[in-house]
Amino acid sequence: VVLPERQLIERIRRRAAPGTNRALARAIGDDCAVLNIPSGRQTLVTTDLCVEDVHFRRAWHPPRSVGHRCLTRGLSDIAAMGGEPVACFLSLGLPENLAQRWVDEFIDGLLRLAGSFRIPLAGGDIAGAPKITADIVVIGQIPAGRALLRSGARAGDRIYVTGTLGGSADRLRRLYAGEKLRAGAADRHFFPNARIETGRRLREEQIASAAIDLSDGLSVDLAHLCEESGVDAIVNAGALPVARGAGPEMALHGGEDYELLFTVRNGVRVPARIAGVPVSMIGEIVKASKGLKNKAGSRIRLCDHRGRLLPLKPAGWEHFSKI
Amino acid sequence: VVLPERQLIERIRRRAAPGTNRALARAIGDDCAVLNIPSGRQTLVTTDLCVEDVHFRRAWHPPRSVGHRCLTRGLSDIAAMGGEPVACFLSLGLPENLAQRWVDEFIDGLLRLAGSFRIPLAGGDIAGAPKITADIVVIGQIPAGRALLRSGARAGDRIYVTGTLGGSADRLRRLYAGEKLRAGAADRHFFPNARIETGRRLREEQIASAAIDLSDGLSVDLAHLCEESGVDAIVNAGALPVARGAGPEMALHGGEDYELLFTVRNGVRVPARIAGVPVSMIGEIVKASKGLKNKAGSRIRLCDHRGRLLPLKPAGWEHFSKI
Numbered sequence: 001v002v003l004p005e006r007q008l009i010e011r012i013r014r015r016a017a018p019g020t021n022r023a024l025a026r027a028i029g030d031d032c033a034v035l036n037i038p039s040g041r042q043t044l045v046t047t048d049l050c051v052e053d054v055h056f057r058r059a060w061h062p063p064r065s066v067g068h069r070c071l072t073r074g075l076s077d078i079a080a081m082g083g084e085p086v087a088c089f090l091s092l093g094l095p096e097n098l099a100q101r102w103v104d105e106f107i108d109g110l111l112r113l114a115g116s117f118r119i120p121l122a123g124g125d126i127a128g129a130p131k132i133t134a135d136i137v138v139i140g141q142i143p144a145g146r147a148l149l150r151s152g153a154r155a156g157d158r159i160y161v162t163g164t165l166g167g168s169a170d171r172l173r174r175l176y177a178g179e180k181l182r183a184g185a186a187d188r189h190f191f192p193n194a195r196i197e198t199g200r201r202l203r204e205e206q207i208a209s210a211a212i213d214l215s216d217g218l219s220v221d222l223a224h225l226c227e228e229s230g231v232d233a234i235v236n237a238g239a240l241p242v243a244r245g246a247g248p249e250m251a252l253h254g255g256e257d258y259e260l261l262f263t264v265r266n267g268v269r270v271p272a273r274i275a276g277v278p279v280s281m282i283g284e285i286v287k288a289s290k291g292l293k294n295k296a297g298s299r300i301r302l303c304d305h306r307g308r309l310l311p312l313k314p315a316g317w318e319h320f321s322k323i
Numbered sequence: 324v325v326l327p328e329r330q331l332i333e334r335i336r337r338r339a340a341p342g343t344n345r346a347l348a349r350a351i352g353d354d355c356a357v358l359n360i361p362s363g364r365q366t367l368v369t370t371d372l373c374v375e376d377v378h379f380r381r382a383w384h385p386p387r388s389v390g391h392r393c394l395t396r397g398l399s400d401i402a403a404m405g406g407e408p409v410a411c412f413l414s415l416g417l418p419e420n421l422a423q424r425w426v427d428e429f430i431d432g433l434l435r436l437a438g439s440f441r442i443p444l445a446g447g448d449i450a451g452a453p454k455i456t457a458d459i460v461v462i463g464q465i466p467a468g469r470a471l472l473r474s475g476a477r478a479g480d481r482i483y484v485t486g487t488l489g490g491s492a493d494r495l496r497r498l499y500a501g502e503k504l505r506a507g508a509a510d511r512h513f514f515p516n517a518r519i520e521t522g523r524r525l526r527e528e529q530i531a532s533a534a535i536d537l538s539d540g541l542s543v544d545l546a547h548l549c550e551e552s553g554v555d556a557i558v559n560a561g562a563l564p565v566a567r568g569a570g571p572e573m574a575l576h577g578g579e580d581y582e583l584l585f586t587v588r589n590g591v592r593v594p595a596r597i598a599g600v601p602v603s604m605i606g607e608i609v610k611a612s613k614g615l616k617n618k619a620g621s622r623i624r625l626c627d628h629r630g631r632l633l634p635l636k637p638a639g640w641e642h643f644s645k646i
Contacts, residue, residue, distance in 0.1 A: 025365060029551055030473050031403040031536060032367040032463065039362030042348060044355040047460055049414040049448040080354040091372040091414075091458040125372040125458070135414040135448070135458035137370055140355065150353050213354060228352055 002094050002103055005126050012107055016121040023086045023141075024120050033122040035087060037141050044140035044147070046077035052132040060175045063102045065183045065190040066134075067109030069256075073215060074138030075117065075194030076258040080213035082148040082203025083140035085196065087122040088114055090136060093129025106134075117196060148203050148262070150228035152210035157263035157285040159233060160270060162195055162277045163188075165218060166246030169254025188243075192258040197275035199260060207270060208262035217255045219300065220314040225261065226285075226299040233300045235283040235312060252302075253315045325417050325426055328449050335430055339444040346409045346464075347443050356445040358410060360464050367463035367470070369400035375455040383498045386425045388506045388513040389457075390432030392579075396538060397461030398440065398517030399581040403536035405471040405526025406463035408519065410445040411437055413459060416452025429457075440519060471526050471585070475533035476552035480586040480608040483593060485518050485600045486511075488541060489569030492577025511566075515581040520598035522583060530593060531585035540578045542623065543637040548584065549608075549622040556623045558606040558635060575625075576638045 002008065013028040026034035037043050050070045052058065061069070071088060078085050090110065094103065114121055119138075171189030174181060183190035195213075202208040212225045218235075226233050235252075242251040263285055264270055270279060288299070300312040326334060336351040349357035360366050373393045375381060384392070394411060401408050413433065417426065437444055442461075494512030497504060506513035518536075525531040535548045541558070549556050558575075565574040586608055587593055593602060611622070623635040 031400040032369040035366040043358040046355040047414045049450045077354040127372045
């Protein structure tokens, strides 16, 4: 059974001891956290809600993996803007019959990842809830006016992605099929990496014209980027960096890879690896086709191995679906 | 039934159209919101998790009241630091069978209150959940180093509260007893006021040495302030500004009044009203009694009408109660 609210906050507070962090003036223990964002910088804010049986399952995901995955969702949003994370916050809804050990290991997974990016857990809230519910807030910073936006893509830009796609969906498929998977620390489904350093380099070296993180799946997230930029896209099926074990469908529609998708002006040189992460050109931004402009899902076409252009409907993982 | 995630976000985005707000560089529609916090200012962050049947009931609280109350919890934390709100964020977990109308009215209550403080709803997240779950994040700002902290109280300081206490608990008692209450716009249970302007004046005019908002109840929240300051307190029972309909027990232990409790150095003049809100002196900060220092709940004594000092145990509303 979980500790009473007050004791639980004290326990988390002791473990989240922030050490020396110049950005954090006041952490857990006051009405608000107080952060120092240097002048000339803008503040980034992202929130991500993770609900048991929607985003994870207790039977499939060890608590350390759940803590890691929750925080990764927020960090990945910061990465997609080219930002640097500053602090994280956690609002936690807990069922009464949950073991305190589950909470301890969840917090441990979250704090380990936070520590690897040198950000403190600076506050949050706790309440009872029928299912485990974790809302993660990540605050970041970025030089003023330099954020990578979804709206920066123009016709003629090349489309790139980091890493490989579909690996997380492949794991999910195997979990659904009843396989027992070991949640190894290197497994990108259980312990995905937020591409913070790659995002920062894309921004600093002015490589990317627009960016988004791949959380819902390539077909959905690229459609978002196209909507915000007012453009269409052509994806070259043969160029997709498909993860081992996954198929092209998973690479197109599978969620939770937390890779970055970015666009690059024609002529800008892109290294084969950025911050150690391989990047692949997968297609091209084209002018919005007038007739289709307002039909959701019609912005992307897939170029298959025979050179045919087929409409690609966004079919990634909508979290609102029944499971 | 609630709209699919994507449509729901678009719907909220249209209604949350931020207009001209200099603090908000990018709102809903990108991976993160981008905020401009002026140089020389610190950033305040607070998160508050509201869960159906823990913090509100669908049968008792109209959706506009729920939206208002959720945001008030965050605003009240900003008020307690003497800060100014900048933007709010909402992570929303929704049961599948919920009527879209409920969501619309909830958002309406939240946006009306946000509008009255001129802050935008700048982002958030949506997911399915078994109970309505709303995590509110409020970002604020404050001149660097000027935040009112819980840790600033010293022996000899006077203790003050704004407004009246116990009014919200009285409403809750009547709801539990089966009374049908009209959720009037002036009712402090259904539509509480965050004391933003009072908090700002307490800070600007250097009246308060420490502050906290009364969300869990006087006995609990004053104990928090005493812990953070390393002091004890004596509360004068006869001086409590008891709300109409409420009794002294409700004033001592009832939560959700969202008034401010603050301490003032002996000799500093305190106006009878601050930003239009009456304030009352209710007691005094005293040196921590050594023997009791680490016993939770022993920091406060109540001086009754016969001048006797009785220990006051924190007995406010712990949200972790059974649901």
